[in-house]
Ligand SMILES: Nc1ncnc2c1ncn2[C@@H]1O[C@H](COP(=O)(O)OP(=O)(O)O)[C@@H](O)[C@H]1O
């Protein structure tokens with residue numbers, strides 16, 4: 001507890017989740033979830049399905065109001081979506097406008113920010129390059145594979161130039177190879193920007209590979225079961241990082257936490 | 262190209278057989294004279310095309326139908342968006358709408374006649390009224406069918422109501438609205454011609470009514486033929502427009 005407060009002083013919180021609880025009628029979905037995100041953090045959130053991960057992320061995005069507690073961005077209470085906080089939904093095939101091309105979907109975020117049309121081409125070109133979509137700029141979402149569609153959603157979120165990027169199992173529906181490639185691309189984007197990342201996954205290895213902190217939730221109601229530091233060297237490497245003894249130790253720890261239920 | 266020609270050829274077989282049978286039976290006096298004969302009808306068609314009267318009538322009908330269709334559709338799309346996006350509006354006007362919709366538009370011609378008198382204004386408003394219902398229903402259904410996730414994307418990006426409708430709701434509903442507009446176009450022609458027969462002495466409807474009282478079945482059938490062509494042409498045009506506009510929906 002004392003340690004937490006010291007950290008707060010050293011690196012001020014960007015996003016502050018304060019004793020958040022959530023009920024749907026008589027059903028308690030989250031109870032007293034409390035943690036703070038420091039600027040530049042890469043936080044993975046893991047937990048069994050139904051433990052409230054999506055609900056928590058939506059509260060952090062300002063899409064749902066918690067029934068108790070609050071979420072603050074810097075000194076502002078989040079009650080509705082904030083321009084500094086972007087969200088990437090799990091279901092990329094539903095989150096893109098099917099009538100707009102890749103370029104048009106990315107432009108949406110620029111339009112939302114009222115950025116001058118004349119600036120769009122250069123910004124879009126840069127975003128396309130960062131997520132490796134340059135060749136697909138004029139394709140419609142339906143013409144793209146799942147991995148490419150999720151890249152479009154990530155590019156659109158980056159176009160918001162957010163300080164916090166929230167992602168809900170973004171790679172959950174992708175095949176293993178595509179998934180690993182996107183993990184590395186995401187880490188590159190993260191190291192090139194100072195964006196604070198919140199990454200929900202049910203894949204323990206993915207959580208360790210990406211994060212420098214893992215928040216473990218347990219279910220019924222959703223609570224924080226553990227908050228783990230990940231001190232693995234960066235840049236991470238798909239083979240060597242996953243073979244690192246500390247990686248395996250954390251994996252054991254997470255496995256124990258999640259199968260204890 | 263050959264396949265297309267063959268297809269067109271096959272499509273022509275049935276109408277040609279029908280016309281041949283009709284002509285044969287009429288020549289053998291097996292049909293009442295009031296049904297005329299294809300060859301006489303073609304002659305009437307040629308002469309009315311030549312003196313320009315057929316074009317003028319077709320033009321009057323088409324313009325009135327198009328004007329009423331545009332007016333009714335525009336109002337209906339606005340109303341449909343309000344109904345589709347706002348539950349309060351939906352619960353207030355929904356039941357009344359269902360009731361109004363079940364009044365056959367043609368039954369209102371006598372009522373409108375009292376209020377507006379004979380003339381093109383009556384025709385346009387009748388068409389607009391008739392067209393309003395299918396378009397409002399298709400629009401409201403299209404608007405409501407938008408994926409909740411897309412509305413959440415609009416919220417997350419902090420779009421205002423007007424932008425949300427413009428960039429999310431309307432495009433999402435467009436394909437459904439287009440179906441409504443096509444249904445409405447067919448209806449527009451029907452109501453335009455009916456109004457012309459009953460209450461507005463112009464266009465093909467009046468032409469048909471006039472030919473009937475003047476005992477000129479050949480003219481009557483010539484007008485009907487043009488009317489069929491008009492309906493066919495309008496539909497083909499709208500189908501082509503739909504294809505172009507919604508290319509994104511096809512993989
Ligand atoms: N809008 C809602 N109404 C009622 N129950 C909900 C709603 N949203 C989520 N829940 C319930 O809350 C629990 C947590 O859901 P969710 O946050 O989606 O979990 P996770 O993302 O961890 O799988 C689930 O049991 C789910 O059924």
Ligand SMILES: [Mg+2]
Pocket residue numbers: 053054055168
């Ligand atoms: Mg979830």
